[in-house]
Amino acid sequence: MYDFTKVVDRSHTNSVKWQGTDNELPLSIADMEFAVAPEIVKAMHTKLTTPYFGYEYVPLAFFQAISEWYQTQHQTQISTAWMLFCNGVVPALSSMIRRLSQPGDQVVVQTPVYDIFFHSIENNGRHVLESPLSYDPHQAHYSIDWADLEAKLAQPLSKIMLLCNPHNPIGRVWSRVELQNIIQLCQQYHVWLISDEIHGDLVLGQPAYTPVAALPPALLTNVAACISPSKTFNLAALHSACVIVPDPDLRATISRGFNNDELAEPNLLAVPATIAAYQQGQTWLQELLQVLTANRQQVTAWLNQLPVNLQLASANATYLLWFDVSSMTANAQELATFIKQQTGLILNAGNVYRGNGAHFLRLNSACPPAMLKQALSRFQTGLINFVPSKNH
Ligand SMILES: Cc1ncc(COP(=O)(O)O)c(C=O)c1O
Incomplete structure (x- = not known):
């Protein structure tokens, strides 16, 4: 039994969330x-007992831990060869946007959506193209407006779609059928699909989260999926993420981008903490x-x-x-x-x-x-x- 009841004062801990005044x-x-x-803290302590903190590579064990987690938690087989390390999901999104599109191009997003998507797109000189989700106020339920999404993907300047699955802030997972339809539309209009799956482990009951990597290989030619232990295990400042890219050419392109942007090397705690999280969490x-x-x-x-x-x-x-x-x-x-x-x-x-x-x-x-x-x-x-x- 772990303690989820203790209230701790996090002000004065450099927490972005808790930097306000006392009554907040x-x-x-x-x-x-x-x-x-x-278990994760222990792995970090162990790392600190050998205080030689030179440059590090990401060992195969890091990717194996992720692969095994996806197998046991999500019944999805993901080859370690498909995986790239990146020191954050948002850095990965920004880097992929820069590599896979040109300034002035459009990136399609389903709004309302995680606001940092807009920063990653607009700070890199690309345009946000919104495909607003339909909202039924009687059911308090969102769904995809397929005609609108297709029209937006079909626009010649649309190069990338940024998907959020599960979707922050509306708290929905997209079904296997919805994911297949999205990918087919992206393939039809030659749009790269970047799927941000950082909240994938945080699903309460059914329907379950379907990783895009669980779809048939023919649907994975234009897809990159981002995952991280940061939301699942409360490790945001660890700066450890993984991008899953089944297609080898696309993976090579994205990997070059991460290297070019200096995002491909881990800090001293990223590897042991991530492995401990996925193996023991x-x-x-x-x-x-x-x-x-x-x-x-x-x-x-x-x-x-x-x-x-x-x-x-x-x-x-x-x-x-x-x-x-x-x-x-x-x-x-x-x-x-x-x-x-x-x-x-x-x-x-x-x-x-x-x-x-x-x-x-x-x-x-x-x-x-x-x-x-x-x-x-x-x-x-x-x-x-x-x-x-x-x-x-
Ligand atoms: C959908 C989504 N993507 C990415 C992030 C942040 O990812 P990272 O801290 O790895 O850059 C968040 C954080 O709230 C998020 O909700």
């Missing part, structure tokens, strides 16, 4: 308020998923007694909860700012994720139940006292 409670940026599994993850499920139940019970009308639009993936606040405001940023000022609770306003994100707030539920309870109480106070401005 940030349930925002996607890292967790849980201690890393002791299974029980910790199982317990984490139980805690996240219970936290979700706490949120559902809270919603049921809430005097205002809020809907949870998250499906069963990620610990990021996506609240439809459209009954209260058309500008979630205004509501988030109000809640922060009134109560100190920090949530992400959905505006930054584009699409229909301005009708949503995102709450990071990966925290001890007591902290969540405190956050929901503050959330409720903010909601009850909120009066939207006349402009919205």
Whole structure:
């Protein structure tokens, strides 16, 4: 049994999330308020007992640990030969965008989506081409607008599609059939598919996560998938990620990009911690998923007694909860700012994720139940006292 109940003060630890003032409670940026599994910490300690920290290569054992994890956790066989090390998923995305497209090209994304996608695209001089997800407010459910997606992929300047599976912030996995359809469309229009699967292990029950690498070989000619222990095991500052590229030519191109961008070498803890996570982290993850499920139940019970009308639009993936606040405001940023000022609770306003994100707030539920309870109480106070401005 691991302890997922302890509340620890993370201010003054260089935490980006906790750099605010004393009364603030940030349930925002996607890292967790849980201690890393002791098995992983032990592996890091062991590494430090031999203090010779020269340049390192990534050993085969690193890729084998990932391959075995995918076999046991996701029943997916992934050859270690398909894998490249990269020191982060976002660095990998930016590098692949630079290698696989030209300035001025378009990158297709399904909005609302992880806002850093926009930075990776636009900071490299490419254009974001949104294919907004369809939203059914009655079911609080998102789906793909296939006609729109095809039209966007068919545009001559569309060179890459960035897929998020499971999708942050809407908390959905894409089904095998949906993935096949997306890839077939990408193949038809000669678009590279980059699939960000960093949240793949954080799925509660069914439907399960389908890695793109699990699809038939004929569908894997234009695909690169990004994974990392950073979300699953709360190791964001470890800077360890892996990009899976089945096609050898595409892999060579991407590998050159990583080398060129100096992203292909690990820091001293990346290899031992990643291997320990994938080899010994299974029980910790199982317990984490139980805690996240219970936290979700706490949120559902809270919603049921809430005097205002809020809907949870998250499906069963990620610990990021996506609240439809459209009954209260058309500008979630205004509501988030109000809640922060009134109560100190920090949530992400959905505006930054584009699409229909301005009708949503995102709450990071990966925290001890007591902290969540405190956050929901503050959330409720903010909601009850909120009066939207006349402009919205
Ligand atoms: C979809 C997605 N991709 C990538 C990242 C960050 O990846 P990394 O820290 O490896 O750059 C996040 C973090 O929240 C994310 O949600």
